[in-house]
Amino acid sequence: MLGKCFRIVGVNILTGDAARAALKRTFADNPVPESVLQRSAALFGERLSPQQAVDRILADVRERGDAALRHWTQLIDGVDIDVVQLPAHLIESARVEPDLHEAILVAIARVRAFHEKQPAGGWIEHTEGGALGQLVRPLERLGVYVPGGLAPLVSSLIHTAVPAVVAGVREIVVATPPGQGGQVHPAILVAAREIGVEAVYRVGGAQAIAALAYGTESIAAVDKIAGPGNQFVVLAKRAVYGSVGIESLPGPTETLVLADDGADARFVAADLLAQAEHNGAEPVLVTDSRELLIEVERELARQLENLPEPNRSWARDSVMTRFKIVLAGDLDEAFELANLYAPEHLCLLLQDAWSYVGKVRRAGGIFVGEASMEALGDYAAGPSHVMPTGGTARFLSPVNVRDFQNIISLIGLNEVTLREVGPHAARLARAEGLEAHARAIEIRLQDGKAH
């Protein structure tokens, strides 16, 4: 059958209820991999789940501050950091190739221009009964987490911090795991300088989240923490939520390509592979065309073969273990399945892609047509690439200006409203058993002097 054609991919083609079951998010607690337990045994002297490990680190940083940061950075990153904050002159003097510098500037400018278009102001309405409104204020101090790993994720910094700059946040600080010798990659530092970041702290993981949330001797606590990270960072963000704000819980990335028989299989395969080379990524293809499936299979094999290492291995791993291929009966069913999945990225490679945008109810971002691929969006299309993963697009939005502003409700009513509405409010207060509330209203009504 069709499935046999996928020699490289080796995954079944899903249809109907099997597709629905595969695309519905279940949020099951996955078993903790043995490797993680072994690693925790080496770090903590006992086998801990990631959550338990995170809780230990959070408690330690809360108690011991900088000493705990140095301890965990030494143990986990293998780096000694005497001074947690990177000296300012290293940010000032950081340099990258002119081409890369220009690309960073282009990305910053486009992300800024996009978010400057977001309507974000407050309002006040004055009537005979007084004034009501919503004031909008920027956050005062934001912490941006920039993941470490094999390469400098300069785009992660740009796509989190720039919307905050547009929102009016004046104090933005960055935490990122240090490389050998406590270095931070110059591309990160150039972007930080261009964005106007206040400070760069060379600390990563749960210990960085703890420091931003609770503060230490060298890191003042922030009001909110934003930015993606690994599992430990995400668990730590959830644990500190309440002491500090968080923008979302970004997990492994995912792309759903929705394509019809007019799509160019080379582009479909290229977009799936661009997704697949991310660690833990889930590429999904939904199509109503059997012919396209066959062509995509050929292209996937060809393009995968031509990728250099280590990217080929990364992409192959995602394709072999997490790739989902769905053959839908028609495009209506295809969009039903896409809405069920609520993908972080939804790529529409359809002949008349624009006409389908209205069918999308749940997604982080919609990438419309061949020239508007996700790889462009990851860097410089304009919208933040920090989009809701794991089905959280059901209730979360991509990072945007609102994430970095608060609303303050403004209630400036006068005696006209007091007389009109006050008695109703007092009645509700008594129905709720709150006598002092009713009296706080009635003392004004009796007084007759409220002004």
Place this chain on the structure above:
Amino acid sequence: MLGKCFRIVGVNILTGDAARAALKRTFADNPVPESVLQRSAALFGERLSPQQAVDRILADVRERGDAALRHWTQLIDGVDIDVVQLPAHLIESARVEPDLHEAILVAIARVRAFHEKQPAGGWIEHTEGGALGQLVRPLERLGVYVPGGLAPLVSSLIHTAVPAVVAGVREIVVATPPGQGGQVHPAILVAAREIGVEAVYRVGGAQAIAALAYGTESIAAVDKIAGPGNQFVVLAKRAVYGSVGIESLPGPTETLVLADDGADARFVAADLLAQAEHNGAEPVLVTDSRELLIEVERELARQLENLPEPNRSWARDSVMTRFKIVLAGDLDEAFELANLYAPEHLCLLLQDAWSYVGKVRRAGGIFVGEASMEALGDYAAGPSHVMPTGGTARFLSPVNVRDFQNIISLIGLNEVTLREVGPHAARLARAEGLEAHARAIEIRLQDGKAH
């Protein structure tokens, strides 16, 4: 000294650094009261912290569904609920006094009118390089938690669900702890009917949050849970965040009254007592006037004496244990302290109150002047009374339309942008080690046929 005047209040007057220290939120883990541990021992057979108890209940509901709901409702609320969902005819037939019904309608209408003014639309901009924008979509299914307790908190339902209705959410369900015999107070049911609530589930506490987050046989999982609750509800909301959205973590309520020597001490005292009658509430008075302090003390004593029971005991408890009185050097210092505290409610009882609104950087709501007291805002001023507590106004907003909508980023670029921006994006991708990303861009550029 001045402190001696406060015979009833018996609390010290704070100034300068002592005031700053008292008003700064520290988020310390409070020791678990012995009574809570004893109660958990009776329920679980061992002494558990509130978080441990919540985790047990969440896991049980996740595993056993409705059976667990019945079990915990029987144990905690002492009520047998055979059928979790309240039969629809009981919502249809619910009746309250005409006066109360009218008050409910007034509150709904004013909360609706206020939120209809909130700018909440998306935008799309078409340029030579294609289109970019932000689409706005309502959540699909919302769970509203309505606390139980001694009285029906009908206002809690109105102030959470109505902004969601305005946002366009079509499916709103309510969970609330059942009273004797599985009843739900008719005021709640009348409000639910008027708002257009889909279903009322008679289950409360952590078990209700688990059911809304994970789903059971009789409760379909929701996309987001909103509404205030007790400590167990709040801990449960944080624990399920990620599987489901939450709007905030509302804790005990608080009011900071900022008054000068022109304020009417009767109103100041009435507003402080209206706050104080809430369980666990924190009333705060900040003033630059010693004379006002003396008058407020006299009024507090008089008004407290005149309150009926049990409200007098509730209010006295808050005043005796959590009331903070601050004498500021001048109004500038008073506002500095108010911003430091980031109160849920900030009441400005100042001679020229409006002129000070611009000084407020952090608060849930500002109540401007004598006729605009918080007790009115709790019911029918217009803004939602669900406002950020415990200092979370540093990073959270009052419940508003945005809480019930998602943004979807729209990226519909064309070849013009692809050629202009694509090479920069590919450069950034390679700097991040993401070769397949660069190729997904370049395959379009080479093709020359991107359209």
